[in-house]
Amino acid sequence: MNSLFQLLGSGIGVAIVSGVFMLIQSQMQRKSEEKAACKKLTESKIDELIASVDTMKDTNLVVLHDRIKYLARKHIENGFVPYDARQDVLAMYQIYHERLGGNGNVADLVQRFRDVAVK
Numbered sequence: 001m002n003s004l005f006q007l008l009g010s011g012i013g014v015a016i017v018s019g020v021f022m023l024i025q026s027q028m029q030r031k032s033e034e035k036a037a038c039k040k041l042t043e044s045k046i047d048e049l050i051a052s053v054d055t056m057k058d059t060n061l062v063v064l065h066d067r068i069k070y071l072a073r074k075h076i077e078n079g080f081v082p083y084d085a086r087q088d089v090l091a092m093y094q095i096y097h098e099r100l101g102g103n104g105n106v107a108d109l110v111q112r113f114r115d116v117a118v119k
Contacts, residue, residue, distance in 0.1 A: 057100055064096040068106050072113035080119040089113060 071089050075081035081089075093110050096102040 061096065061100045061102060064092050064100065065102065065106060068092050068096060069109060072106070072109045075116050076109075076112055078116075080117045081113070083118050086113075086116075086118055 068089060071085065071092075075085065075089075089110070093102075093106065096106070097104070
């Protein structure tokens with residue numbers, strides 16, 4: 001009789017251990033899948049943010065380009081520029097050219113603007 005209980009006990013024990021092992025594997029697999037899905041979502045969100053930043057950069061580049069052209073032409077035409085207006089245009093140009101990578105289309109205009117008398 002003891003042998004029968006030992007036989008059943010060991011079979012049940014193996015089944016329990018096997019079941020626990022399968023449960024652990026299942027949990028590990030689920031965690032791995034969740035981690036992969038989270039990584040994919042994170043990468044997707046990062047790509048969206050990069051695209052948004054690129055769009056904002058391009059928009060700022062266009063707006064600064066237009067504003068620099070307008071102000072520089074206006075002051076060149078007037079033949080003088082107030083000191084603070086000069087500083088503003090040159091600050092805009094520095095950001096346009098150095099930080100945003102402006103292509104230099106307004107470089108000649110800005111150089112002529114720099115030659116305008118300050119009042």
